Every structure is written in structure tokens, then in C-alpha cells.
Amino acid sequence: MDNVFDYEDIQLVPAKCIVNSRSECDTSIELGGHKFKLPVVPANMQTIIDETIATQLAEGGYFYIMHRFNPEKRVNFIKDMQGRGLIASISVGVKPEEYTFVEELATLGLTPDFITIDIAHGHSNAVINMIQHIKGLLPKSFVIAGNVGTPEAVRELENAGADATKVGIGPGKVCITKIKTGFGTGGWQLAALRWCAKAATKPIIADGGIRTHGDIAKSVRFGASMVMIGSLFAGHEESPGNTIEIDGKKVKEYFGSASEFQKGEKKNVEGKKMYVEHKGSLNDTLVEMQQDLQSSISYAGGTKLDAIRTVDYVIVKNSIFNGDKVY
Numbered sequence: 001m002d003n004v005f006d007y008e009d010i011q012l013v014p015a016k017c018i019v020n021s022r023s024e025c026d027t028s029i030e031l032g033g034h035k036f037k038l039p040v041v042p043a044n045m046q047t048i049i050d051e052t053i054a055t056q057l058a059e060g061g062y063f064y065i066m067h068r069f070n071p072e073k074r075v076n077f078i079k080d081m082q083g084r085g086l087i088a089s090i091s092v093g094v095k096p097e098e099y100t101f102v103e104e105l106a107t108l109g110l111t112p113d114f115i116t117i118d119i120a121h122g123h124s125n126a127v128i129n130m131i132q133h134i135k136g137l138l139p140k141s142f143v144i145a146g147n148v149g150t151p152e153a154v155r156e157l158e159n160a161g162a163d164a165t166k167v168g169i170g171p172g173k174v175c176i177t178k179i180k181t182g183f184g185t186g187g188w189q190l191a192a193l194r195w196c197a198k199a200a201t202k203p204i205i206a207d208g209g210i211r212t213h214g215d216i217a218k219s220v221r222f223g224a225s226m227v228m229i230g231s232l233f234a235g236h237e238e239s240p241g242n243t244i245e246i247d248g249k250k251v252k253e254y255f256g257s258a259s260e261f262q263k264g265e266k267k268n269v270e271g272k273k274m275y276v277e278h279k280g281s282l283n284d285t286l287v288e289m290q291q292d293l294q295s296s297i298s299y300a301g302g303t304k305l306d307a308i309r310t311v312d313y314v315i316v317k318n319s320i321f322n323g324d325k326v327y
């Protein structure tokens with residue numbers, strides 16, 4: 001791979017505007033036969049989403065993926081969501097008990113609309129076997145598999161039956177994989193996304209490294225159908241993390257799914273905890289994201305997300321912000 005770059009190194013080039021108002025621009029996206037308001041999904045992490053937020057998002061027309069860290073709650077969660085006519089979107093791992101869980105769902109006649117296989121190193125037989133297990137027992141569930149960082153991995157997971165793949169090894173804000181292992185797409189996530197998207201025949205979800213709303217448009221430009229975001233969604237009133245005060249300022253915790261705070265032990269730790277500024281309501285952020293993305297579409301010279309996919313771009317090597325703070 002040559003010519004690597006990340007979000008900060010790229011600017012999209014404006015094209016002639018064809019709308020009179022940004023409100024004419026449509027940010028919606030289709031995934032798995034469902035239409036969602038934004039190509040954005042909050043990370044399936046314990047300090048980002050819980051059952052209440054999942055319900056709020058589904059009712060509001062947004063995509064969501066529930067995390068897998070309260071495994072015993074999943075059956076009732078699926079029943080509850082589908083009982084209300086909402087999509088059921090859950091996560092699984094690859095350990096033996098997760099195979100049993102998928103069998104239990106099939107026996108109960110429960111088909112989640114979306115199942116995400118949430119594993120650090122998704123290019124593995126463990127994930128391929130789980131994709132095949134789910135597809136054998138729950139063929140109507142839309143399976144998202146990951147995480148990966150290479151075209152080979154995308155092809156293998158797609159060939160195994162995955163309906164979408166999730167790209168991003170190590171670019172996350174609370175990730176320490178790159179430091180502890182020396183591997184990953186941290187620092188070149190956007191280029192890795194482009195590399196993977198060229199090989200993909202099914203949707204790609206870009207995961208990790210989004211620091212500004214403009215990064216969502218850049219992800220779409222380089223091949224993402226959907227963008228998974230953790231840190232920008234941390235710290236809201238509704239966010240599950242604990243709130244504390246530091247120097248008189250309210251902050252909320254955000255920790256990695258492979259951190260010792262999640263695992264309850266110091267074994268194979270590849271995540272850390274941080275505190276983020278308290279941000280107000282989640283809905284306000286979603287509305288602002290939508291407005292910013294509508295503006296991106298207008299700069300792309302179109303009325304729909306697809307307009308962004310073909311815009312020109314320039315590489316400006318870390319100079320976009322010219323030393324300024326982002327906000």
C-alpha cells in the first residue's frame with residue numbers, strides 16, 4: 001500500500017451547488033432493506049449505547065447496534081424491540097456460548113434484523129465459522145462482520161456470507177491496539193477504507209477515528225455505506241457512562257470494549273478509559289450531524305449522499321486546521 005492518508009490529510013473539493021437550501025439534501029441511506037436517516041451508527045460499546053438509547057434511535061429512524069456485554073438481556077431485547085415494530089439489531093462474539101445463543105434464537109423463532117459479529121481481529125476462522133453458523137440458522141438476519149483492515153479480509157468474510165463488513169483495526173479514540181501490538185489501520189484508516197471498499201461487493205461500515213462531522217462525508221467519499229462512531233457519541237446526557245466533575249466541569253467516562261474496565265481484569269487489554277466533556281442531548285448531536293451532512297451534500301453538488309461518492313479530493317497532509325483547534 002502506498003499513498004496512505006487519514007481523515008486530517010484530506011479535503012473534498014466543492015462542486016457547483018444545485019439546491020436553494022441545504023434542507024433539500026437527503027442524508028438517508030438504505031441498509032439491509034431498511035432506510036435510515038443518517039449513514040451513522042453509534043459504536044456498540046457499553047458507554048455509548050444501552051437499551052433506552054437503542055429504542056430512542058430506532059424510534060427516531062436511526063440505525064443502531066446494541067452491544068454484546070449483557071448477553072443474558074438479548075432475547076428479551078429482541079422480543080421487546082420487534083414487539084413494538086422496531087428493528088432488532090444485536091451483537092455477538094465467537095465463543096462457544098455464542099453458538100448456543102444463536103441456536104436458542106432459532107429454536108425460539110426469533111430473527112434479529114441485524115447481527116453484528118464484534119471481534120477485534122475479524123479476519124479469522126472464528127468469525128468465518130460464526131457467519132456460517134448464523135446464516136445456516138437465521139438466514140434472514142443481516143450479518144455485519146468485523147473488524148478488518150484489508151481487501152483479502154473483506155473478500156473472505158463476504159464469501160463466507162457476511163452481508164456487510166466493518167473496517168477499522170485500531171483507529172479508535174480509546175484504542176491502544178496500535179501501541180500494544182504495532183498493528184492496525186490507526187493513522188491511515190481513511191486509506192484502508194478506500195483500499196477495502198475497492199474490493200467490496202457489499203456495504204462497508206467504516207469504524208473508528210471519526211473526530212469531526214466532516215469525517216463522515218470523507219468516509220462516504222472513500223466507500224463507506226455507514227460510519228460507526230464512539231467518541232463523538234460519548235458524554236451525552238443519555239450516555240450510559242458515569243458522570244463526574246473535574247475542576248468544576250461535568251465529564252463522562254468513555255472506555256474501550258477491550259479495556260480492563262470492560263473486561264474486569266487486566267488480560268489482553270487493548271483499550272483505555274478517558275473522560276469526555278458533557279455534551280447535552282444526543283438528539284441535538286444527531287440533528288447537527290444531519291445538518292452538517294446536508295451541507296456536505298450541497299458542497300458535493302448534489303441532493304443525495306451518492307453525490308459525495310464521486311467528488312474530487314486533495315491531499316493536504318495534516319494542514320487542514322493550520323494549527324487551529326477544531327472547536
Ligand SMILES: NC(=O)C1=CN([C@@H]2O[C@H](COP(=O)(O)OP(=O)(O)OC[C@H]3O[C@@H](n4cnc5c(N)ncnc54)[C@H](OP(=O)(O)O)[C@@H]3O)[C@@H](O)[C@H]2O)C=CC1
Pocket residue numbers: 093094095118119120121126147168169170171172175177208256257258268270
Ligand atoms: N476495532 C478495534 O480496533 C478493536 C476492537 N476491540 C473491541 O474489544 C472487544 C473485545 O474484542 P475481542 O478480544 O476480539 O473479543 P473477545 O474477548 O470476545 O474474544 C473473542 C475470541 O477471540 C480470541 N481473540 C481475541 N483477539 C484475538 C487475536 N488477536 N488473535 C486470536 N484470537 C483472538 C479470544 O481469545 P483470547 O482472548 O484468549 O485470545 C476469544 O476467544 C470487542 O468489542 C472489539 O470490538 C478490541 C481491540 C481492537
Ligand SMILES: Nc1nc2c(ncn2[C@@H]2O[C@H](COP(=O)(O)O)[C@@H](O)[C@H]2O)c(=O)[nH]1
Pocket residue numbers: 043044045147168169170171172173174175176177178207208209210228229230231232255256257258259270271272
Ligand atoms: N483497539 C480498541 N478498539 C476499540 C476498543 N473499544 C472499542 N474500539 C473500537 O473503537 C471504535 C470507536 O472509535 P472512535 O474513534 O469513534 O471513538 C469502536 O467502534 C470499536 O471498533 C478497545 O478497547 N480497543
